[in-house]
Amino acid sequence: MSSRKTVDDLELGTLRSKIDGLNRRILELLQQRGDVVLEIARVKQEKGLDGYDASREDEMLRELAGSAVGPFGPPEVKEIFKAIFRSSVNIQERKRLQEQRVRRFDLLPPGGIRVGNVGIGAGVSTLFLGPCSVESEEQMDRIASRIARLPVQKILRAGAFKPRTNPYTFQGLREEGLRILRATADRYGMATVTEVLDTATLDVVAEHSDMLQVGARNMYNTELLKALGRSGKPVLLKRGFMATLDELLLSAEYILAGGNDRVVLCERGIRTFETRTRNTLDVAAVPLLKQDTSLPVIVDLSHALGRKDILLPCGRAALAAGADGLMVEVHDAPDQALSDGFQQIDLDSLDELVAGLGVKAPEKENG
Numbered sequence: 001m002s003s004r005k006t007v008d009d010l011e012l013g014t015l016r017s018k019i020d021g022l023n024r025r026i027l028e029l030l031q032q033r034g035d036v037v038l039e040i041a042r043v044k045q046e047k048g049l050d051g052y053d054a055s056r057e058d059e060m061l062r063e064l065a066g067s068a069v070g071p072f073g074p075p076e077v078k079e080i081f082k083a084i085f086r087s088s089v090n091i092q093e094r095k096r097l098q099e100q101r102v103r104r105f106d107l108l109p110p111g112g113i114r115v116g117n118v119g120i121g122a123g124v125s126t127l128f129l130g131p132c133s134v135e136s137e138e139q140m141d142r143i144a145s146r147i148a149r150l151p152v153q154k155i156l157r158a159g160a161f162k163p164r165t166n167p168y169t170f171q172g173l174r175e176e177g178l179r180i181l182r183a184t185a186d187r188y189g190m191a192t193v194t195e196v197l198d199t200a201t202l203d204v205v206a207e208h209s210d211m212l213q214v215g216a217r218n219m220y221n222t223e224l225l226k227a228l229g230r231s232g233k234p235v236l237l238k239r240g241f242m243a244t245l246d247e248l249l250l251s252a253e254y255i256l257a258g259g260n261d262r263v264v265l266c267e268r269g270i271r272t273f274e275t276r277t278r279n280t281l282d283v284a285a286v287p288l289l290k291q292d293t294s295l296p297v298i299v300d301l302s303h304a305l306g307r308k309d310i311l312l313p314c315g316r317a318a319l320a321a322g323a324d325g326l327m328v329e330v331h332d333a334p335d336q337a338l339s340d341g342f343q344q345i346d347l348d349s350l351d352e353l354v355a356g357l358g359v360k361a362p363e364k365e366n367g
């Protein structure tokens with residue numbers, strides 16, 4: 001009885017080590033196949049061809065099933081190779097993602113992305129504050145003089161070229177607005193960000209502003225993104241209101257691929273069926289983007305919410321989720337604002353909001 005058992009054990013042991021050896025050979029062949037798959041993907045990419053070819057896959061399956069003689073019949077062989085094909089597509093996809101510059105984790109310089117005297121993404125929250133639009137010198141001065149006094153790291157925002165949904169509403173002061181924004185910011189030693197709408201006005205906007213904003217409506221404007229890549233200026237890239245996070249990252253990739261790594265991503269709310277807020281603030285976007293990129297991520301509370309009564313809790317949520325900063329629209333007389341008056345807070349409310357958020361002041365005062 002016991003010697004029979006020993007013989008069985010021996011036989012089983014031999015068979016099992018045979019299986020182990022075969023597994024290793026199959027694995028070795030699979031890895032060789034994987035190398036070839038990636039090589040094919042590279043050649044196809046160079047030729048601008050689509051990576052996945054369904055008819056070629058069908059053809060291979062038919063041929064393999066047709067020559068399936070042995071214990072594994074056509075159904076099993078098909079099943080096994082389908083799994084191999086699926087995994088092959090997965091490794092191609094993973095390789096493609098790894099090749100994106102935006103997904104590298106060594107993009108951020110130690111002091112963060114420098115915009116004038118501010119470093120974004122280096123541990124101190126940056127507040128992007130200012131009116132929706134530049135309306136006049138006096139309006140900008142009233143607002144900027146108060147923002148300048150806040151003991152936080154800040155950038156003065158205001159639109160000169162406005163991408164309005166309705167063509168019959170205020171379209172911005174354009175070049176004059178750029179000059180007013182620049183002069184006001186200089187008076188108070190602040191850096192600026194303003195929106196650039198197209199390639200035609202890129203040079204003049206870049207000449208006047210420290211940072212260039214790509215608005216939600218322009219996130220897919222690939223020619224503008226390419227031009228921003230060449231411009232070398234820091235870019236605030238807003239998420240389109242119908243854009244996935246992967247699409248936002250690919251838009252950033254356009255700028256990076258053009259040679260400009262100084263990009264800050266901005267979640268500003270997306271369209272959903274909810275009507276209580278202008279857009280739906282996607283707080284999850286912040287930690288999700290940070291899993292994929294080292295670029296700083298900020299949250300524009302004003303355009304996400306389109307209301308002023310819940311800025312504090314939503315701002316806290318954004319910072320708790322890891323945002324590197326917040327954007328808030330501020331006006332000295334929101335009721336008279338030429339754009340987005342309903343969502344702009346007044347100057348006293350700004351003081352309260354900043355105090356409530358408990359945003360740390362930079363170690364060295366930045367203007």
Ligand code: PEP
Binds near residue numbers: 132159195215216300
């Ligand atoms: C803005 O910040 O001025 C603006 C127009 O925002 P968005 O592009 O997010 O709508």
Ligand code: MN
Binds near residue numbers: 133329339340
């Ligand atoms: Mn606005």
